[in-house]
Amino acid sequence: MTRLAALFLCSALAMPALADDLRATGDLGVVVERATGSVLIVDQSEHAAIGRIEGLGDLSHASLVFSSDERFAYVFGRDGGLTKIDILTQKIVNRVVQAGNSIGGAISDDGKLVAVANYEPGGVKIFDADTLAELYHIPAEGKALGLEDAPGRRFVFSVWETGESKIVDFSGAEPKVTTLENIGAEPYDALVTDDGRTYIAGLFGEDGLSAIDLWAEVPEAKKILPHYGRGQEEMPVYKMPHLEGWAKAGDQIVLPAVHHHEVLWIDSRSLEETGRTQVHGQPVFAMARPGGRHVWVNFAHPDNDTVQVIDTMSHEIIGEMVPGPAVLHMEFTSRGTEAWVSVRDANKVVIYDTTSLQPIGEIAAESPSGIFFTARAHRLGL
Amino acid sequence: MTRLAALFLCSALAMPALADDLRATGDLGVVVERATGSVLIVDQSEHAAIGRIEGLGDLSHASLVFSSDERFAYVFGRDGGLTKIDILTQKIVNRVVQAGNSIGGAISDDGKLVAVANYEPGGVKIFDADTLAELYHIPAEGKALGLEDAPGRRFVFSVWETGESKIVDFSGAEPKVTTLENIGAEPYDALVTDDGRTYIAGLFGEDGLSAIDLWAEVPEAKKILPHYGRGQEEMPVYKMPHLEGWAKAGDQIVLPAVHHHEVLWIDSRSLEETGRTQVHGQPVFAMARPGGRHVWVNFAHPDNDTVQVIDTMSHEIIGEMVPGPAVLHMEFTSRGTEAWVSVRDANKVVIYDTTSLQPIGEIAAESPSGIFFTARAHRLGL
Numbered sequence: 090m091t092r093l094a095a096l097f098l099c100s101a102l103a104m105p106a107l108a109d110d111l112r113a114t115g116d117l118g119v120v121v122e123r124a125t126g127s128v129l130i131v132d133q134s135e136h137a138a139i140g141r142i143e144g145l146g147d148l149s150h151a152s153l154v155f156s157s158d159e160r161f162a163y164v165f166g167r168d169g170g171l172t173k174i175d176i177l178t179q180k181i182v183n184r185v186v187q188a189g190n191s192i193g194g195a196i197s198d199d200g201k202l203v204a205v206a207n208y209e210p211g212g213v214k215i216f217d218a219d220t221l222a223e224l225y226h227i228p229a230e231g232k233a234l235g236l237e238d239a240p241g242r243r244f245v246f247s248v249w250e251t252g253e254s255k256i257v258d259f260s261g262a263e264p265k266v267t268t269l270e271n272i273g274a275e276p277y278d279a280l281v282t283d284d285g286r287t288y289i290a291g292l293f294g295e296d297g298l299s300a301i302d303l304w305a306e307v308p309e310a311k312k313i314l315p316h317y318g319r320g321q322e323e324m325p326v327y328k329m330p331h332l333e334g335w336a337k338a339g340d341q342i343v344l345p346a347v348h349h350h351e352v353l354w355i356d357s358r359s360l361e362e363t364g365r366t367q368v369h370g371q372p373v374f375a376m377a378r379p380g381g382r383h384v385w386v387n388f389a390h391p392d393n394d395t396v397q398v399i400d401t402m403s404h405e406i407i408g409e410m411v412p413g414p415a416v417l418h419m420e421f422t423s424r425g426t427e428a429w430v431s432v433r434d435a436n437k438v439v440i441y442d443t444t445s446l447q448p449i450g451e452i453a454a455e456s457p458s459g460i461f462f463t464a465r466a467h468r469l470g471l
Numbered sequence: 472m473t474r475l476a477a478l479f480l481c482s483a484l485a486m487p488a489l490a491d492d493l494r495a496t497g498d499l500g501v502v503v504e505r506a507t508g509s510v511l512i513v514d515q516s517e518h519a520a521i522g523r524i525e526g527l528g529d530l531s532h533a534s535l536v537f538s539s540d541e542r543f544a545y546v547f548g549r550d551g552g553l554t555k556i557d558i559l560t561q562k563i564v565n566r567v568v569q570a571g572n573s574i575g576g577a578i579s580d581d582g583k584l585v586a587v588a589n590y591e592p593g594g595v596k597i598f599d600a601d602t603l604a605e606l607y608h609i610p611a612e613g614k615a616l617g618l619e620d621a622p623g624r625r626f627v628f629s630v631w632e633t634g635e636s637k638i639v640d641f642s643g644a645e646p647k648v649t650t651l652e653n654i655g656a657e658p659y660d661a662l663v664t665d666d667g668r669t670y671i672a673g674l675f676g677e678d679g680l681s682a683i684d685l686w687a688e689v690p691e692a693k694k695i696l697p698h699y700g701r702g703q704e705e706m707p708v709y710k711m712p713h714l715e716g717w718a719k720a721g722d723q724i725v726l727p728a729v730h731h732h733e734v735l736w737i738d739s740r741s742l743e744e745t746g747r748t749q750v751h752g753q754p755v756f757a758m759a760r761p762g763g764r765h766v767w768v769n770f771a772h773p774d775n776d777t778v779q780v781i782d783t784m785s786h787e788i789i790g791e792m793v794p795g796p797a798v799l800h801m802e803f804t805s806r807g808t809e810a811w812v813s814v815r816d817a818n819k820v821v822i823y824d825t826t827s828l829q830p831i832g833e834i835a836a837e838s839p840s841g842i843f844f845t846a847r848a849h850r851l852g853l
Contacts, residue, residue, distance in 0.1 A: 110493070111492070111493065111494075111559045111560065112493070112542075113495075113496040113540040113541045113542030113558075113559060114495040114497055114540075115496055115497065115537070115538075115539060115540045115541030115845060115848050115849070116539050116540035116541075133539070134539060134582075155497070156495075156497075157497060157515070157516065157805075158496075158498035158516055159495045159496065159497030159498070159541075160494075160495030160497070176495075177493045177495060178493065198806040198807065198808050199806075199808045200516075200806075240762050240764065240806070240807060241826055242826075260826060283762075284762045284764075285764070285807075286721065286762065286763075304764060304784060339666060339668065340740055358722055358740070379667075379851065380622050380666045380668065380851055381668075382666075382667075382668075402686060422539075423539075423848070423849030424539075424580040424581075424582075424850075424851055425580065425622060425851075426580050426581045426624075444623055444624075444642060464846075464848075464849040466497050466805070467497070467805030467806065467846040467849060468805075468806070469761065469762055469806055469807075
């Protein structure tokens with residue numbers, strides 16, 4: 090066989106494989122396997138795992154964000170590891186251990202900068218999204234957390250020890266840092282509303298939340314919901330609810346109560362409390378189905394085998410499921426027809442139809458925690 | 472060379488090509504070239520066209536929707552053609568001419584059904600999204616239009632001659648049609664709010680708009696904004712503004728006024744008018760930058776070379792650009808950092824930075840009209 094003939098044969102052999110191997114990324118997702126330092130790549134349409142990537146370090150409190158084109162995910166490990174994975178080739182593209190202990194990250198609205206919040210040493214590091222080259226270090230006098238992206242190539246984060254929030258603006262040639270002091274004692278987590286306008290930090294050291302209007306000419310922190318918090322009770326920090334699991338449902342914001350078996354309904358305009366719903370246990374995530382018709386809630390140990398569904402018009406519980414031991418996270422398909430639920434101690438992800446509330450599929454996974462679908466690439470404040 | 476050796480060589484040759492040809496779909500888009508019956512496939516990150524697909528028939532008033540995985544687009548031509556294109560292989564997958572004259576379509580929230588609104592014969596046809604096999608025909612006593620998807624595998628459309636809206640529910644074994652009579656005279660276009668809750672139809676035959684709460688147990692049409700419309704003035708129908716270009720900006724809805732050089736600000740909760748902004752010409756689209764910080768407006772002939780940008784907090788115009796003759800459409804990147812503007816008579820798409828309002832790129836296109844980015848696959852009511 091001549092070389093030309095071999096090439097001809099090759100092209101005949103390669104072409105069909107090539108077309109078949111093409112894959113769109115709009116229905117893909119990444120499931121964190123916390124115990125094994127690995128992630129599963131999943132396909133929503135197929136209700137299946139399509140690959141596993143290993144070697145990502147300590148993923149015990151891991152989260153991730155997606156590149157603008159949905160091809161890459163940036164995985165933030167608890168051990169300070171920042172790993173860029175390619176969800177199409179299902180390989181690690183790059184990995185840096187950029188700090189001793191870190192707690193989440195974000196990607197700028199233009200997709201060019203990846204930021205990581207660090208405990209040790211404190212502050213935020215900024216990386217080139219292409220190369221993972223470190224571009225900037227934004228120092229802080231303590232643990233950086235509650236790191237969120239904001240419109241206009243900005244990031245916002247808070248500092249546990251100093252009770253500050255910092256807005257870092259990368260729209261110019263050099264980063265510009267604005268520090269807001271005295272936002273409250275021991276901020277521990279934060280969210281940005283889905284319009285990118287309001288940064289809300291939860292406080293461990295006092296009741297109430299801190300809100301910053303990022304559209305204002307001169308942003309200021311103001312205290313909202315003065316009764317939100319643990320009150321006088323002692324409680325361990327690991328039971329604080331996740332604020333990124335907040336839900337905006339129509340004109341309402343839904344927040345998991347601290348320590349109490351309740352979710353709180355907040356008027357999204359006045360930011361005042363309008364009601365409470367009694368739930369099965371201490372809520373961890375209260376997440377709105379896209380569109381906001383229902384809110385799904387999961388719970389802290391020992392009630393963490395259960396998920397409840399609340400109607401946002403009546404504030405009543407309309408469904409309860411028991412997916413299994415240690416329900417850690419839930420993620421909706423982008424138009425809300427399915428909810429995927431990670432059940433850590435059953436080593437599976439259970440897929441629910443959000444209309445019938447019946448399980449319609451499941452996927453084996455090693456101690457799954459966070460589930461992240463690629464549509465997140467298109468949302469603000471994640 | 473043995474066959475085995477050839478295969479080995481093939482795999483060595485094929486692999487690199489395969490990896491390079493993989494492409495994520497999150498930053499892709501489709502630009503309608505109305506005069507030539509073709510579409511451009513564009514890459515947002517590259518600021519470039521990456522392919523052209525021809526043979527789509529009459530695209531003079533064309534729109535399209537994306538499959539859930541962002542791989543396919545369903546193009547609705549004016550001539551009744553429904554064409555399924557593969558944006559990765561850049562080929563037509565299937566094409567049916569399903570009616571004599573049609574005006575837009577939608578895809579169900581679960582991605583399984585594609586619906587097309589037809590003028591001749593009137594009504595809506597439902598197709599299998601995989602195969603384009605016709606599954607159902609929902610008849611109407613006139614021209615069907617304002618077809619939108621709604622949560623729960625539903626579609627909503629209106630009928631010009633009879634002044635009805637119809638809700639078609641495909642969540643059960645057979646479609647269930649609910650007809651709302653007397654919504655108003657001559658509905659001509661409609662929108663569904665981004666939470667999937669409210670269907671709003673514009674009326675050509677009388678002033679005001681018709682609103683339906685799709686979350687209600689028994690949906691009813693009610694009249695809102697009684698002064699919205701053309702009033703007593705005679706005007707040709709082609710100047711009616713597009714309602715799908717409506718903008719929800721924080722607590723406000725922004726609507727292009729009919730015939731007047733104004734946009735209207737509406738309280739999103741009370742649906743009452745709260746203000747007006749004088750603009751350059753008769754607005755066609757008033758579109759919110761994702762997050763709602765600004766609204767971009769384009770205009771009808773003879774003012775259609777201009778785009779204005781309005782601040783949603785102050786209601787003041789903060790920028791004006793002149794992209795060129797016949798600005799037909801605008802599309803934002805999903806987190807709002809860029810706006811892509813089609814300039815039909817300059818045969819180009821101009822890309823603006825939404826912060827500086829400066830052009831940062833352009834792409835040659837034949838008489839471009841609608842620009843559609845794949846992130847639409849993840850939104851309700853398109």
